[in-house]
Amino acid sequence: MSNSIASGDDAPSGSSAKLSALKEFRSAGRGVWRDVPEANWNGWHWQLKNRITTVEQLQQLLPALTSEEFAGTMLANTRLALAITPYFFNLIDAADEKCPIRRQVIPRIEETKTAPWEMTDPCGEESHSPVPGLVHRYPDRVLFLVTDRCAAYCRYCTRSRLVSNASGYDFHPHFEQQIDYIRRTPAVRDVLLSGGDPLLFSDEKLEYLLSRLRAIPHVEFLRIGTRIPIFLPQRITPQLCAMLRQYHPLFISIHSNHPRELTAEVRDALGRLADAGVPLGNQSVLLRDVNDDLTVLRAHVQKLLMCRVKPYYIYQCDLIAGSAHLRSSVRKGLEIMAGLRGHTTGYAVPTYVIDAPGGGGKVPVSPEYVLSHNADRVVIRNYEGKVFEYPEAADGTPLVAPPKEIEGPELV
Numbered sequence: 001m002s003n004s005i006a007s008g009d010d011a012p013s014g015s016s017a018k019l020s021a022l023k024e025f026r027s028a029g030r031g032v033w034r035d036v037p038e039a040n041w042n043g044w045h046w047q048l049k050n051r052i053t054t055v056e057q058l059q060q061l062l063p064a065l066t067s068e069e070f071a072g073t074m075l076a077n078t079r080l081a082l083a084i085t086p087y088f089f090n091l092i093d094a095a096d097e098k099c100p101i102r103r104q105v106i107p108r109i110e111e112t113k114t115a116p117w118e119m120t121d122p123c124g125e126e127s128h129s130p131v132p133g134l135v136h137r138y139p140d141r142v143l144f145l146v147t148d149r150c151a152a153y154c155r156y157c158t159r160s161r162l163v164s165n166a167s168g169y170d171f172h173p174h175f176e177q178q179i180d181y182i183r184r185t186p187a188v189r190d191v192l193l194s195g196g197d198p199l200l201f202s203d204e205k206l207e208y209l210l211s212r213l214r215a216i217p218h219v220e221f222l223r224i225g226t227r228i229p230i231f232l233p234q235r236i237t238p239q240l241c242a243m244l245r246q247y248h249p250l251f252i253s254i255h256s257n258h259p260r261e262l263t264a265e266v267r268d269a270l271g272r273l274a275d276a277g278v279p280l281g282n283q284s285v286l287l288r289d290v291n292d293d294l295t296v297l298r299a300h301v302q303k304l305l306m307c308r309v310k311p312y313y314i315y316q317c318d319l320i321a322g323s324a325h326l327r328s329s330v331r332k333g334l335e336i337m338a339g340l341r342g343h344t345t346g347y348a349v350p351t352y353v354i355d356a357p358g359g360g361g362k363v364p365v366s367p368e369y370v371l372s373h374n375a376d377r378v379v380i381r382n383y384e385g386k387v388f389e390y391p392e393a394a395d396g397t398p399l400v401a402p403p404k405e406i407e408g409p410e411l412v
């Protein structure tokens with residue numbers, strides 16, 4: 001029996017053209033760097049050396065820099081540095097003040113406005129650090145912070161207290177102490193290398209860490225969290241992939257927020273990692289006027305699968321100081337999740353989580369699908385809003401008598 005309580009409208013016709021356009025794989029192109037030799041442009045060291053880091057460079061490249069962006073950039077180096085690789089800069093639509101790529105990496109004056117409930121360490125990492133640079137929040141896994149540097153800086157970064165060192169945090173990881181803690185703690189079976197971005201290390205330095213961790217018998221599983229494939233796909237060299245494949249099981253979580261970030265260059269870089277046997281997942285942050293839109297996120301998750309990446313998490317933006325202008329609402333996040341589940345491939349649907357403010361860990365949040373749990377049935381709804389019953393006694397045992405008829409859906 002079923003009753004429809006809502007319409008499960010799939011891809012409204014007006015949005016299907018937008019969906020197709022967002023799913024096209026385009027190259028970032030060369031932009032103003034068209035005369036740079038091919039070998040330089042495709043070299044990750046050249047990209048890093050030529051990052052945009054000053055207001056003067058930004059003004060030259062983006063003559064229509066807004067007053068909010070100008071003022072934000074003037075103050076960026078006291079909060080979270082400005083840095084954008086030339087490759088990633090080419091994804092910005094200079095004519096569009098609201099460009100979703102631009103909003104992620106160009107500082108704005110709103111970053112200086114902090115509400116009393118915002119924090120510099122919203123996930124409470126410092127209070128779960130048994131040794132500097134190691135976060136042991138969950139029972140069987142640790143977060144191993146290896147550096148405070150990234151290829152580019154995201155304006156909503158949860159770790160903006162330490163990345164880029166603009167506010168004088170002075171992060172100096174002590175690898176020996178961090179490795180020693182993991183060695184002495186048999187409960188740790190999973191180590192996530194993050195930062196900052198571990199893939200900024202040379203192959204040799206990264207291999208040193210991976211080999212030391214792999215030599216610890218109780219470490220079953222290694223992970224790397226990185227935004228490098230998105231900011232700097234040139235870093236994903238065949239040599240790096242050949243090194244990484246020696247340390248399996250090794251997973252990589254990338255961080256991409258918008259389908260326009262998934263260029264032809266990124267798809268090729270991710271393909272190299274996948275060919276090296278590295279399972280890939282993606283973590284996105286729900287950001288206001290960047291990706292808090294069903295069509296945008298549907299295009300994104302479908303495009304990720306085409307890049308051989310499983311959409312893993314979508315995070316409600318943490319209560320990071322100065323991020324209010326980029327935070328979308330939980331209500332919007334739930335609406336988008338309801339628009340994905342059932343409407344597209346299950347593999348494409350990430351888990352929506354809120355990192356509980358202050359250090360409570362990730363809490364999954366989901367639209368309601370269980371409407372009630374009664375004496376002889378569970379009442380559920382599907383993605384189209386149709387209501388169904390699953391006969392079962394309240395204590396979970398199989399029913400011995402048929403359930404009583406119900407007159408209509410019992411909604412909670």
Ligand code: SF4
Nearest residue numbers: 150153154157196227
């Ligand atoms: S790449 Fe990650 S660590 Fe670096 S600024 Fe962006 S969110 Fe923060």
